[in-house]
Amino acid sequence: MTTLVQEETVNPQQQQQQAAAAQSGKTQYRRRTTAIWVGRAVLAVAVIGGWQWFTSEGWVDAFFFGQPSEIWNSLVKLFTEGTAFGTIWENLWITMQEACLGFLLGTFVGVVLGLLLGSNKYLSAVVGPYIRIVNSIPRIVLGSIFIVAFGLGVFPKVLLAAVLVFFVVFFNAFQGVREVDQNLVANVRVLGASPVQVAIHVTIPSAMTWIIASLHTAFGFAIIGALVAEVLGAQQGIGLIISQAQGTFDPNTVFACMVIIAVITLAAEYLISLLEHSLLKWRPPNRSEAQAI
Numbered sequence: 001m002t003t004l005v006q007e008e009t010v011n012p013q014q015q016q017q018q019a020a021a022a023q024s025g026k027t028q029y030r031r032r033t034t035a036i037w038v039g040r041a042v043l044a045v046a047v048i049g050g051w052q053w054f055t056s057e058g059w060v061d062a063f064f065f066g067q068p069s070e071i072w073n074s075l076v077k078l079f080t081e082g083t084a085f086g087t088i089w090e091n092l093w094i095t096m097q098e099a100c101l102g103f104l105l106g107t108f109v110g111v112v113l114g115l116l117l118g119s120n121k122y123l124s125a126v127v128g129p130y131i132r133i134v135n136s137i138p139r140i141v142l143g144s145i146f147i148v149a150f151g152l153g154v155f156p157k158v159l160l161a162a163v164l165v166f167f168v169v170f171f172n173a174f175q176g177v178r179e180v181d182q183n184l185v186a187n188v189r190v191l192g193a194s195p196v197q198v199a200i201h202v203t204i205p206s207a208m209t210w211i212i213a214s215l216h217t218a219f220g221f222a223i224i225g226a227l228v229a230e231v232l233g234a235q236q237g238i239g240l241i242i243s244q245a246q247g248t249f250d251p252n253t254v255f256a257c258m259v260i261i262a263v264i265t266l267a268a269e270y271l272i273s274l275l276e277h278s279l280l281k282w283r284p285p286n287r288s289e290a291q292a293i
Contacts, residue, residue, distance in 0.1 A: 066251035074256035084244070085236045088260075095226050095238040096264065098154055102161020103222035110166045110218075111211055114173025119203060124174075135167050140228060147233045157234070161225030165218045169211065176210030177203055212276045219268045223261060 048068050055062040062070070078088045085091055113131075117124040142163055146156035180203055188202055230239025238257050245253035 063249070064251060066255045070252040071255045071259065074250075074252040075259060078241075078253070078256060078260075083241055085240055088241075091236050091238055091241060092260065092264075094154070094234075094236045095223070095230065095261075098157035098226040098229070098237070099161055099219070099222040101154075101158045102225055103165050103219055105158065106162035106165025106222065107169050107215065107218060109162070110169030110214075111173050114170045114211075115177055115199070115204065115207065118174040118177025118207070119199070131170070139164060139225070140232070143225075143229045143232050147229065152233050152235050157226045157229040157237070160229040161222040164221035164225040168218045168221055169214045172210040172214035173207055176207030179210070180206040208279060212272075212279060215272050215275075216269060219272065220265055223265060227261070 051060075051065075052068045054060040055065065055067040082088060083091060113127075117127060139160065143156070143160045146159045150156040150159070184206075185198060185202055188198055193201070226237070227239040227242065230237035231243045234240045238261060242254050242257050245251075245257070
C-alpha cells in the first residue's frame with residue numbers, strides 16, 4: 001500500500017514536470033522560429049536597401065547592375081503590359097511546362113537506372129564509363145545539339161532539363177543503393193524474400209532518403225535547363241525574355257525574371273518538402289541531417 005501511495009504522489013509531479021518541459025520546448029521553438037524570420041527580414045532589407053542606396057548615390061552603376069525600384073517597375077510592367085512574345089503568364093507557363101516535364105523525365109530515368117546499376121555490379125561496370133562520358137559534356141553543348149536536332153519547340157528544352165536532372169538523381173539513387181545495409185539484405189533473403197521483394201521492401205525504402213534529398217536540387221536544375229535552352233533558341237519563355245533584355249542592356253528586366261523564377265522555385269521546394277515528410281514518416285529524426293534553409 002505504501003508503494004502505491006508513493007507512486008500516486010510521484011506521478012502527478014512527473015506529469016507536471018513533463019508538461020512544463022514540453023511547454024518550455026514549444027516556447028524555445030517559437031523564439032527560434034521568430035529569430036530566424038527576423039534575421040531573414042533584416043538580411044533582405046540590408047541587401048535590397050543597400051543595393052538601392054549604392055545605385056542612387058552612384059557608387060554602383062545602375063545601368064549595369066539594375067536598381068531594386070526599377071526592378072519592381074519592370075515586374076509591374078511584365079504583369080500588366082506583357083512582353084513582345086505574349087503575356088508573362090503565357091511565357092511562364094511555357095517555361096514551367098518544360099521544367100516540370102524535364103524534372104519528371106529526368107527523375108524517372110535517374111531513379112530507375114540508379115537503382116538498377118547500384119544493385120547490379122556487372123551492369124555498373126559496363127554502363128558506368130559511358131555515363132561518366134556523357135556527364136563530362138558541357139550542358140550548353142547538349143542544348144545546342146538538341147536545338148539543332150529538334151527545333152525551337154518544347155521538346156529540346158524538356159530534354160536539356162531532363163539531362164540536368166538525371167545526373168543529380170542518378171548519382172544519389174546509385175549511392176543510396178550502395179549504402180543499404182547488406183546484413184539486412186542478407187537476413188531478408190534468408191527469410192525467403194525474392195529479389196523483387198528485397199528491392200521493394202529494403203533497397204528502395206533505404207535509398208529513398210538519398211533520392212528525395214536529390215529532388216531539392218534537381219528541380220532547380222530543371223529550371224536552369226529550360227532557361228538555358230530558351231536562351232539558345234525559343235519562340236516563347238522566360239529565357240527568351242531574359243535573352244531579349246540582355247540584348248537591349250536591360251538588367252532590371254533580367255532581375256525581374258530572376259525574381260519570378262525564385263518565387264516559383266521556393267514554391268516547388270515547399271511542395272518537395274511536403275512530399276519528403278509524407279514519404280519518410282517512418283524515418284526517425286536524424287540530427288546530422290542538414291536543416292532546410
